[in-house]
Amino acid sequence: xxxxxxxxxxxxxxxxxxxxxxxxxxxxxxxxxxxxxxxxxxxxxxxxxxxxxxxxxxxxxxxxxxxxxxxxxxxxxxxxxxxxxxxxxxxxxxxxxxxxxxxxxxxxxxxxxxxxxxxxxxxxxxxxxxxxxxxxxxxxxxxxxxxxxxxxxxxxxxxxxxxxxxxxxxxxxxxxxxxxxxxxxxxxxxxxxxxxxxxxxxxxxxxxxxxxxxxxxxxxxxxxxxxxxxxxxxxxxxxxxxxxxxxxxxxxxxxxxxxxxxxxxxxxxxxxxxxxxxxxxxxxxxxxxxxxxxxxxxxxxxxxxxxxxxxxxxxxxxxxxxxxxxxxxxxxxxxxxxxxxxxxxxxxxxxxxxxxxxxxxxxxxxxxxxxxxxxxxxxxxxxxxxxxxxxxxxxxxxxxxxxxxxxxxxxxxxxxxxxxxxxxxxxxxxxxxxxxxxxxxxxxxxxxxxxxxxxxxxxxxxxxxxxxxxxxxxxxxxxxxxxxxxxxxxxxxxxxxxxxxxxxxxxxxxxxxxxxxxxxxxxxxxxxxxxxxxxxxxxxxxxxxxxxxxxxxxxxxxxxxxxxxxxxxxxxxxxxxxxxxxxxxxxxxxxxxxxxxxxxxxxxxxxxxxxxxxxxxxxxxxxxxxxxxxxxxxxxxxxxxxxxxxxxxxxxxxxxxxxxxxxxxxxxxxxxxxxxxxxxx
Numbered sequence: 001x002x003x004x005x006x007x008x009x010x011x012x013x014x015x016x017x018x019x020x021x022x023x024x025x026x027x028x029x030x031x032x033x034x035x036x037x038x039x040x041x042x043x044x045x046x047x048x049x050x051x052x053x054x055x056x057x058x059x060x061x062x063x064x065x066x067x068x069x070x071x072x073x074x075x076x077x078x079x080x081x082x083x084x085x086x087x088x089x090x091x092x093x094x095x096x097x098x099x100x101x102x103x104x105x106x107x108x109x110x111x112x113x114x115x116x117x118x119x120x121x122x123x124x125x126x127x128x129x130x131x132x133x134x135x136x137x138x139x140x141x142x143x144x145x146x147x148x149x150x151x152x153x154x155x156x157x158x159x160x161x162x163x164x165x166x167x168x169x170x171x172x173x174x175x176x177x178x179x180x181x182x183x184x185x186x187x188x189x190x191x192x193x194x195x196x197x198x199x200x201x202x203x204x205x206x207x208x209x210x211x212x213x214x215x216x217x218x219x220x221x222x223x224x225x226x227x228x229x230x231x232x233x234x235x236x237x238x239x240x241x242x243x244x245x246x247x248x249x250x251x252x253x254x255x256x257x258x259x260x261x262x263x264x265x266x267x268x269x270x271x272x273x274x275x276x277x278x279x280x281x282x283x284x285x286x287x288x289x290x291x292x293x294x295x296x297x298x299x300x301x302x303x304x305x306x307x308x309x310x311x312x313x314x315x316x317x318x319x320x321x322x323x324x325x326x327x328x329x330x331x332x333x334x335x336x337x338x339x340x341x342x343x344x345x346x347x348x349x350x351x352x353x354x355x356x357x358x359x360x361x362x363x364x365x366x367x368x369x370x371x372x373x374x375x376x377x378x379x380x381x382x383x384x385x386x387x388x389x390x391x392x393x394x395x396x397x398x399x400x401x402x403x404x405x406x407x408x409x410x411x412x413x414x415x416x417x418x419x420x421x422x423x424x425x426x427x428x429x430x431x432x433x434x435x436x437x438x439x440x441x442x443x444x445x446x447x448x449x450x451x452x453x454x455x456x457x458x459x460x461x462x463x464x465x466x467x468x469x470x471x472x473x474x475x476x477x478x479x480x481x482x483x484x485x486x487x488x489x490x491x492x493x494x495x496x497x498x499x500x501x502x503x504x505x506x507x508x509x510x511x512x513x514x515x516x517x518x519x520x521x522x523x524x525x526x527x528x529x530x531x532x533x534x535x536x537x538x539x540x541x542x543x544x545x546x547x548x549x550x551x552x553x554x555x556x557x558x559x560x561x562x563x564x565x566x567x568x569x570x571x572x573x574x575x576x577x578x579x580x581x582x583x584x585x586x587x588x589x590x591x592x593x594x595x596x597x598x599x600x601x602x603x604x605x606x607x608x609x610x611x612x613x614x615x616x617x618x619x620x621x622x623x624x625x626x627x628x629x630x631x632x633x634x635x636x637x638x639x640x641x642x643x644x645x646x647x648x649x650x651x652x653x654x655x656x657x658x659x660x661x662x663x664x665x666x667x668x669x670x671x672x673x674x675x676x677x678x679x680x681x
Contacts, residue, residue, distance in 0.1 A: 024051025050167030169561030226321030243280025245601030271322030
């Protein structure tokens with residue numbers, strides 16, 4: 001057995017650094033948290049090459065005394081703990097005293113700091129954890145730490161780093177969370193010389209949300225606030241109709257610390273039960289505040305997970321806060337009474353009850369009829385009276401109608417040459433006796449002139465009479481004998497050994513098989529499996545549809561970078577995407593099976609599947625799962641009987657048994673099982 005010996009200090013520091021410093025984002029997190037604990041009101045973070053080349057964090061906090069600079073980079077050196085009792089009431093972001101020591105062990109570090117009451121600052125250089133001499137230097141109030149050449153002395157960790165774009169996205173996502181957790185601090189993030197994030201630091205959470213997560217996401221949020229016992233919950237949640245395709249936009253804070261908690265996620269989604277579409281997830285920016293003695297933050301090296309002393313109380317506080325907010329927004333508004341209705345135009349549509357309508361309808365209209373337009377005199381027929389004292393116009397008087405029209409529409413003008421037609425008294429009989437019309441005096445027709453003899457006519461040349469046109473006879477076509485093909489007998493399709501009895505809930509098909517069994521078929525799961533098999537067997541790229549207006553999908557920094565790394569894979573599935581900056585992806589073409597409005601949720605699920613997939617084949621199958629699900633018939637849709645028949649045929653033939661996610665497609669109930677349910681067996 002090998003001898004047991006103590007590791008050298010340098011090797012021990014490298015091992016410890018592996019627990020704290022996982023990637024450049026880990027370095028940024030530790031340094032910014034120290035700046036927040038130092039009381040800074042403005043923090044500037046600058047990185048190059050994804051943080052592998054340079055990480056510079058500048059704050060205007062309290063600074064470090066020159067004599068304490070070497071001590072700050074020793075392991076377990078901290079200003080935030082004094083005794084073992086302090087471990088039970090941690091109220092700061094950093095507390096273990098391992099961050100600076102771990103960072104300096106795997107990089108080259110330079111620190112420049114000055115306290116407020118000091119006339120000059122101090123500077124210290126470290127390489128591989130070995131400090132140099134503390135030197136006096138001019139510096140502003142606060143601290144600036146520059147970390148260069150990360151993992152230069154640990155090649156084993158260096159080869160596992162991702163592309164610069166992915167590391168940059170990780171740092172950008174971290175800066176979003178830090179900015180949301182402390183809206184009273186102004187954060188500025190610069191990547192490769194370009195400013196990517198800048199929050200105002202005005203103390204308003206909505207301002208930080210707008211700057212960090214974008215305008216579209218901020219517009220979909222509604223404020224929430226509540227309390228349960230000693231647990232206070234505040235922040236914003238998305239409206240139920242603005243669900244996301246993944247949980248990437250769920251941000252939780254506990255006492256100002258960004259965490260990932262399944263408990264808080266479950267409480268949030270439980271509040272949305274029966275209010276959000278299936279397959280969609282709510283987004284949120286929720287801050288949970290509770291006594292520091294009721295939460296343990298020292299359960300994970302990265303301090304992104306916590307443990308609550310009373311989990312049920314925390315769950316209920318989040319759940320009821322979200323539920324009360326959603327119920328208040330969906331409560332029906334009190335209906336307006338008839339008297340409260342406002343009618344800006346009294347001569348237009350009016351709202352009244354039945355009694356008022358009867359009273360006003362019995363009164364004759366007081367508004368005089370508009371004057372008839374001037375027109376040439378023509379014989380007219382007087383209006384005939386009808387019962388009720390009202391008058392109706394005759395045919396000749398219809399252009400003088402009393403119907404009110406809009407002021408901007410002039411009354412029609414009747415042409416002078418138009419004359420009304422006389423109604424013939426033929427088969428319709430004579431007019432009724434109540435109609436007394438004065439006959440119109442017409443002038444007698446002029447006597448016709450007799451034609452004079454041809455000899456006395458004027459000497460005009462007589463035109464020849466046209467001769468009848470000659471139509472040649474068409475010879476009959478020769479009779480030909482058509483040879484018809486032999487008559488073929490079309491066999492009638494065989495009757496299927498099953499019968500569709502109907503569909504319930506617009507989701508499940510009821511089918512009766514020939515052996516007396518009843519099948520319940522999930523049409524969405526069956527169609528999803530059919531799509532998946534078709535896409536997987538298709539060797540050609542799917543058909544694309546070019547969007548008339550490209551869609552800018554707003555994603556998180558990590559999801560956007562992950563999709564940009566796999567653009568070639570997305571192209572194979574019919575997507576034409578490009579980088580639109582700040583995590584957004586511009587989509588110009590989508591597969592023909594996917595609706596344009598499902599583009600952003602599909603890309604969110606793609607990113608989630610790419611993060612979970614390991615090999616290229618596994619990633620490809622995960623993407624196929626998403627595409628098959630998005631193109632499938634949804635539960636609740638009204639389906640055509642022909643569609644249902646195809647789905648049942650696939651299931652009954654044994655071709656479709658499970659959906660791509662492993663869920664069963666159909667449930668079988670035998671006759672004996674049904675009779676047993678009704679106590680008949």
